Amino acid sequence: MSSKNNRKIILLTLFLSYSLLFLIPTVIANNGEVLISNEATRSSIIDGSLDGEWVDAFHNIINLFGVEEITPVDVYVKNDLNSLYIAFRIPDPSKSNLLVLRFGDEQGPLDAKNSRWDLDPGDMFWNGDGWENDTSTIDVLAVWGWHTDHWIVEWKIPLNSGDPDDMNFNAGETIKMGVRYGNTAFYTYLSNYNDVDSSTWPDLVTSTALFRLPLVSSNVAKVIPTIDGLLDNGWNEANHQEITLHGSDNSSLSSVQVYIMNDRASLYLGFWIPDHTQSMGDKLSLFFDQGVEGNDYDRELTVNNEDGKSWNGAQLIQDFFYNGSEWSSDLNYGGTLDGRAYGSWISDHWEIEFEIPLSSGDALDLDITTGNTIGLHIQYREEENDTLYFFPQGADVKNTWTWCDLLTPFYVEIDNLYVRDERVDLDTFQTIGLHAIWANNGSDINSGLLYINGTEFITNKTGWVIFTDYSSIVQKKTWLVSAVNCNGITTYIQNILNPTIIWDRLQFNLSVVDDRINVHSFAPILLSGTYEYDGALFSGSTSLNDTYIKDIVGKYGYRVSQIIDSQYGLSLFNTNEVSVIFDKVNVTLSLLDDRIDVGSAAAIDFIGVYEYDASSFEGTIFLNDSITQVNVGQYAYEVAGITDPNYGLNVFNSNNVLCIFDRININLFVENSRIDVETNATLSWSGVYEYDDTLFSGSITFNDTQTSYSTVSNHVYSVESIVDQSYELTAFTSNSISVIFDKIIITLSIPNNRIYVGTNATIHWTGVYAYDSSLFNGSITLNSTQTLSQTVEKRGYTLLSINDPTYGLTRYTSNTIFCIWDRIKIIEGGVTWYTVWFKAVTEYDLEPIDVTKGTLYANEQAMAWSNNRNRWEYTVWLPIEVKITGVTYNEGELTVLNDAVGALIVPIWMQWWFISTISTVIVLLLVFYFLKIYPQKKKETYSV
Numbered sequence: 001m002s003s004k005n006n007r008k009i010i011l012l013t014l015f016l017s018y019s020l021l022f023l024i025p026t027v028i029a030n031n032g033e034v035l036i037s038n039e040a041t042r043s044s045i046i047d048g049s050l051d052g053e054w055v056d057a058f059h060n061i062i063n064l065f066g067v068e069e070i071t072p073v074d075v076y077v078k079n080d081l082n083s084l085y086i087a088f089r090i091p092d093p094s095k096s097n098l099l100v101l102r103f104g105d106e107q108g109p110l111d112a113k114n115s116r117w118d119l120d121p122g123d124m125f126w127n128g129d130g131w132e133n134d135t136s137t138i139d140v141l142a143v144w145g146w147h148t149d150h151w152i153v154e155w156k157i158p159l160n161s162g163d164p165d166d167m168n169f170n171a172g173e174t175i176k177m178g179v180r181y182g183n184t185a186f187y188t189y190l191s192n193y194n195d196v197d198s199s200t201w202p203d204l205v206t207s208t209a210l211f212r213l214p215l216v217s218s219n220v221a222k223v224i225p226t227i228d229g230l231l232d233n234g235w236n237e238a239n240h241q242e243i244t245l246h247g248s249d250n251s252s253l254s255s256v257q258v259y260i261m262n263d264r265a266s267l268y269l270g271f272w273i274p275d276h277t278q279s280m281g282d283k284l285s286l287f288f289d290q291g292v293e294g295n296d297y298d299r300e301l302t303v304n305n306e307d308g309k310s311w312n313g314a315q316l317i318q319d320f321f322y323n324g325s326e327w328s329s330d331l332n333y334g335g336t337l338d339g340r341a342y343g344s345w346i347s348d349h350w351e352i353e354f355e356i357p358l359s360s361g362d363a364l365d366l367d368i369t370t371g372n373t374i375g376l377h378i379q380y381r382e383e384e385n386d387t388l389y390f391f392p393q394g395a396d397v398k399n400t401w402t403w404c405d406l407l408t409p410f411y412v413e414i415d416n417l418y419v420r421d422e423r424v425d426l427d428t429f430q431t432i433g434l435h436a437i438w439a440n441n442g443s444d445i446n447s448g449l450l451y452i453n454g455t456e457f458i459t460n461k462t463g464w465v466i467f468t469d470y471s472s473i474v475q476k477k478t479w480l481v482s483a484v485n486c487n488g489i490t491t492y493i494q495n496i497l498n499p500t501i502i503w504d505r506l507q508f509n510l511s512v513v514d515d516r517i518n519v520h521s522f523a524p525i526l527l528s529g530t531y532e533y534d535g536a537l538f539s540g541s542t543s544l545n546d547t548y549i550k551d552i553v554g555k556y557g558y559r560v561s562q563i564i565d566s567q568y569g570l571s572l573f574n575t576n577e578v579s580v581i582f583d584k585v586n587v588t589l590s591l592l593d594d595r596i597d598v599g600s601a602a603a604i605d606f607i608g609v610y611e612y613d614a615s616s617f618e619g620t621i622f623l624n625d626s627i628t629q630v631n632v633g634q635y636a637y638e639v640a641g642i643t644d645p646n647y648g649l650n651v652f653n654s655n656n657v658l659c660i661f662d663r664i665n666i667n668l669f670v671e672n673s674r675i676d677v678e679t680n681a682t683l684s685w686s687g688v689y690e691y692d693d694t695l696f697s698g699s700i701t702f703n704d705t706q707t708s709y710s711t712v713s714n715h716v717y718s719v720e721s722i723v724d725q726s727y728e729l730t731a732f733t734s735n736s737i738s739v740i741f742d743k744i745i746i747t748l749s750i751p752n753n754r755i756y757v758g759t760n761a762t763i764h765w766t767g768v769y770a771y772d773s774s775l776f777n778g779s780i781t782l783n784s785t786q787t788l789s790q791t792v793e794k795r796g797y798t799l800l801s802i803n804d805p806t807y808g809l810t811r812y813t814s815n816t817i818f819c820i821w822d823r824i825k826i827i828e829g830g831v832t833w834y835t836v837w838f839k840a841v842t843e844y845d846l847e848p849i850d851v852t853k854g855t856l857y858a859n860e861q862a863m864a865w866s867n868n869r870n871r872w873e874y875t876v877w878l879p880i881e882v883k884i885t886g887v888t889y890n891e892g893e894l895t896v897l898n899d900a901v902g903a904l905i906v907p908i909w910m911q912w913w914f915i916s917t918i919s920t921v922i923v924l925l926l927v928f929y930f931l932k933i934y935p936q937k938k939k940e941t942y943s944v
Contacts, residue, residue: 033190035060035177037077039207040085045371045410045438046487047446048145050076050087050152057085058207064090064179066187073189079159079206081171083488086155090181097144099153102178103167104198111167113157115142120458125165130196134165141488143447156488159206169206177204216241216376217407220439221261221268222493227353229344231270235259238270245273245380245389253380253389262358262370262408263493264439269354273380278313278345281383284352285310287327289375289400294359294367297375299400307366309356311341313383321364327397335364358408369440371410375403412448412484412492413439417499418464423531423568426472426505432479433466434499435459436486448486452479459486471503474532504533506573508542508560516581516612518651523548523580525558529573539567550582553611583612584651587621587639591657595691597731598661602627604637608652619644621654629661632690662691663731666700666719674740674771676811681707681739683717690733698724700734709741712770742771743811746780746799754820754842754892761787761819763797770813778804780814789821792844820844824854824887824894828871829901836882836904837873838863842889843898849889857886881905 036058044053057076064070074089088099100114109126121142123134139161145152159169169175178201179189194200217239225234238259245253257272275282288307289297303324310318319330319337331337338360343352359367368374377400378391395402418433434452436445436459444463449456457465469477478500484492506529513524525548529538545561560575585608592603604627608617622641629635639654664687671682687696703720719734749764767776781800789795799814821844828839840849840856849856851865856872859882863872874882883903887895 033202035062035075035077035202035204037079037084037204037206040078040080040083044078044085044087044154044156044487045489046085046141046143046154046156048143048152048154050089050145050154054078054085054087057087062179062189064181064187064189065191065193066182067185070181070187077204079171082159084155084157084159084206086157088153089150090153091150093149095146095151097151098181098183099142100178100180101155101157102180102195102198102201103157104176104178104201106176106198109196109198111165113140113142113155115140115144115153115155117144117146117151123166134163136165137161137163139163139166141485143487154487171206173206175204175206176201178202215405215407216243216258216260218267218409219261220370220409220411220491220493221263221266224263224266225268225270225353227340227342227355229342229351229353231257231259231272231351231353235261235268235270237261238268243378243391244393245378245391246393248388248390251387251389253382256391258378260406264370264413264442265358267354267356267358267366267408269356271350271352273350273352274348275345275350275382276348277384278350279383280313281381282350283310283312283381283383284343284350285379285381286354286356287375287377287379287397287403288356288366288406289377289403290366290368290372294372295369296372297400297405299375301398301400304364307356307364309339309341309354311343311352311354313343313345313350315342317341319362319365330362330364333364336360336362338362338365368408370408371438371440373405373407375400376406377403409491410489411439412445412486412489413437414450414481414484414492414494414496417496418466419499419501421569422500423502423504423533423570425570425572426474426503427470427572428503429468429470430501430503431466431468432499432501433464434479434481435463436465436484436492437463438486439493445486449484450481451483451485452481454482469501474502474504476500476502476533502533504531504568504570506530506538506563506565506570507532508538508563508573508575510558510560510576510578512578512580514648515579516583516647516649518649519553519582519584520549520551520651521582523550523556523558523582525578525580527560529560529563531568531570538563538565540565553583555579555581555612581612583610583647583649584653585609585617585619585642585644585649586611587617587642587652587654589637589639589655589657591637591659594658595660595662595727595729597729598632598663598690599628599630599731600661602629602635602637602659602661604657604659606639608642610647610649611653617642617644618646621652632662634658634660634691660691662689662727662729663733664688664696664698664722664724664729665690666696666722666732666734668717668719668735668737670717670737670739672807673738674742674769674807674809676809677712677741677743678710678811679708679741681715681717681741683707683737683739685719687722687732689727689729696722696724697726698722700732707739712742714738714740714771740771742769742807742809743813744768744776744778744802744804744809745770746776746802746812746814748782748797748799748815748817750797750817750819752892753818754822754844754889754894756823756894756896757792757821758790758896759788759821761795761821763787763817763819765799767802767812769807769809776802776804777806778802787819792820792822794818794820794844820892822892822894823896823898824849824889825898826884826901829904831904831906834877834906835873835875836906837866837869837871838884838901839871840884840887842894849887853891854887854889854894856884857888858882858884860885876906879906 038058054076057078060075061072064073076087078085097117102112104110112124115121121140123138123140124131125134139158141156143154176198181187192200219239222237238261241258243256245256259270261268286309291298292302301322306322308320308327320327338357340355343350377395380389392404415437416435424430436448445459446461448459450465459465478498480498508529511526541564542560543562544558557577557579559577587606587608590605620643621639624638624640636656636658638656642652666687669684700719701721703718716736716738718736722732744767746767751762780802783798783800796816796818798816802812823843824840825843826838826840856863858874863874866873881903884899
């Protein structure tokens with residue numbers, strides 16, 4: 001027989017033996033003095049329900065003896081290497097509720113556990129003389145459940161807790177276990193039971209493993225790995241096991257690393273498989289066995305109920321199921337491809353990662369929850385040598401009894417928290433809650449233990465742990481779940497942040513930019529608020545104890561009186577207090593003189609005090625109007641503004657004062673504004689006060705005290721100053737008067753001051769005022785009225801008087817004019833050759849008449865003036881008589897001649913024609929001589 005057949009016979013024998021051991025305890029009742037425990041092949045949640053998780057326990061049926069007998073009592077017992085699991089079903093209409101289990105050996109009592117439905121379980125130990133409470137640790141878990149007419153009490157008790165006061169046994173050993181039930185009336189098993197005598201207690205035979213296939217288990221996935229073919233830090237939380245894959249050719253792949261973990265949704269498997277050659281045909285397949293309805297495996301291949309996944313080196317993923325005869329693709333039967341896988345070949349090995357849904361919704365896939373145990377078969381095909389490798393050794397894809405167990409963990413999930421606010425007022429009690437569920441089905445955990453910041457808390461029936469905390473100091477508290485123990489399950493994950501609460505208080509700091517301000521103004525209060533815990537700025541609104549604006553002078557204190565914290569809702573705060581003085585300045589004006597010169601400055605004085613404390617105001621004031629006015633009138637003065645160097649105030653009260661700005665209006669008069677030089681001007685004046693037209697009775701001073709001038713001039717008289725005995729004013733207005741000291745300038749003229757005898761002289765005159773040359777329109781009187789003379793003479797004319805109808809002036813200046821009655825006298829004449837010449841003078845003053853003075857006419861023709869001979873010449877070519885027939889005189893109207901020479905005649909021998917004829921004869925004779933006679937004489941001479 002081959003070795004392969006031998007292995008099959010051995011596996012079949014082991015399978016039959018295991019089946020018998022598993023089946024017999026479920027049907028055999030033990031009514032004797034021995035209790036039997038089965039090997040625990042699955043975990044049981046200690047919740048008082050006695051559900052299918054106890055299917056692997058040994059079912060013992062016992063009686064409890066007391067006042068009356070309680071029967072039957074069902075006792076389910078199983079154990080693993082570490083713990084003892086016991087479940088009681090006790091029919092009890094009276095609801096007695098105390099159950100005590102005592103443990104020992106042949107030598108005597110050792111340990112005891114007790115439990116009551118409404119209290120935490122207790123732990124006792126035998127001190128040699130009696131039972132004593134174990135106060136160091138309580139190593140027991142017990143949960144009661146009432147079901148209509150009976151109690152279910154489930155226990156988990158460590159075989160060896162490590163506590164020296166507890167029992168210390170190994171799986172497979174026989175233990176003494178006494179059972180006592182009841183409160184006031186006790187029931188025991190056996191009838192001779194004694195609390196302190198272990199020999200009266202029945203034996204409890206614990207189980208040891210008779211047949212065990214390879215076991216792999218999963219850890220809780222607290223971090224979901226990235227499915228990228230790299231076994232990196234994302235797999236740190238996984239359960240790491242090293243296995244050997246056995247080949248169909250008796251070869252093996254050792255040091256295969258398997259990483260397994262899961263969360264509520266998926267199973268994560270990572271594989272490190274040595275393979276020196278990367279091939280597309282390298283393939284890793286996983287086969288899973290579950291129960292008929294999902295959940296725990298049943299070691300049977302159920303049609304359309306088992307799941308499988310595969311990956312190959314070409315990154316091809318397959319999803320398959322068992323169709324009753326073989327494994328087929330989900331996609332070929334209406335299913336879906338569920339799950340992910342990816343592999344990376346790195347130098348000498350494959351790193352392959354799977355994510356497999358625990359319940360995808362596809363009827364052909366797994367439908368389990370965390371906490372279930374399923375069958376697993378691993379198969380790897382190496383393409384290079386065409387070898388198929390298996391785990392476990394000898395596993396068959398169609399025989400789930402040859403597969404290994406894959407245990408997914410029962411674990412607790414902390415999935416929710418409750419705090420009313422993350423930041424709360426100091427000195428307040430706050431409620432904190434943490435919620436726990438079973439990860440496999442999401443149900444609330446009842447009566448589970450959560451260790452929060454080292455303190456044990458029990459979940460209520462809705463899965464919540466609710467507690468309160470308090471702080472009188474500013475601080476942040478965080479509640480951390482450090483451990484759990486829920487029906488013996490101590491594995492947990494937390495999918496939420498740790499609950500935290502900051503007990504805090506707001507600190508407000510008020511400051512003022514200016515602590516003394518104007519009444520009616522807004523107090524410049526700066527407010528900053530911070531949270532004491534972290535100094536963060538306050539976000540919200542505040543109210544102060546008083547209004548920011550005050551209309552009454554005084555000192556006011558400010559502090560924060562109310563807040564609205566829009567960020568955290570805090571109401572507790574500290575605040576400082578600041579003071580602000582609302583003040584104003586009272587100003588009193590006074591006037592030294594209430595009637596002053598216009599254009600001068602009003603002498604206004606003031607006294608100022610602060611109304612709040614009557615201290616002196618040392619600033620400056622601004623009046624409503626200029627203290628200097630250029631217009632006459634009465635002006636009311638009051639304070640328009642102030643400058644306060646001490647406090648910067650600008651609100652004030654003030655009186656007003658009245659001041660008259662005045663001047664005297666002087667009106668000057670003069671009797672005549674234009675008078676003769678060297679006469680006196682007559683000046684007069686009157687004056688009134690301009691403001692009210694009252695008479696001015698003071699005196700004035702003129703700018704000029706001289707009232708007579710000998711030169712022609714215009715003198716302006718104005719007021720230079722005044723003397724006011726009533727108001728001491730010096731400002732005045734005055735007209736100016738002009739006095740022109742003048743005379744008349746008469747200019748006598750005559751058109752021709754040399755006229756011929758026997759004619760009238762024409763005398764003209766013009767007159768102007770010397771000051772402005774304006775025309776004089778009066779009349780004059782000359783020294784003579786005679787303007788005709790029959791003899792040659794010179795006569796002078798001057799002004800005797802004037803008559804001025806405009807200004808009445810009498811003073812004048814005038815020139816003297818002369819007129820000469822004259823005629824032209826011919827004083828010499830003669831003949832030179834063919835020229836007749838004359839000389840003429842004026843008869844009155846014998847002034848020669850040359851070309852500059854006029855022209856002489858001979859025989860009605862103008863004569864020519866000879867500058868060389870200083871005479872007038874007239875040329876004649878015939879022997880005629882030449883005489884002066886006229887004259888023009890440039891400087892007067894002299895046309896009358898006194899010819900003392902008379903007519904002249906040129907002799908014939910002086911005539912031009914005569915002289916020309918004689919000259920011509922002489923020339924011809926000379927020519928004849930030279931042409932005829934003179935040449936012959938010259939020849940004769942040459943011939944000698």
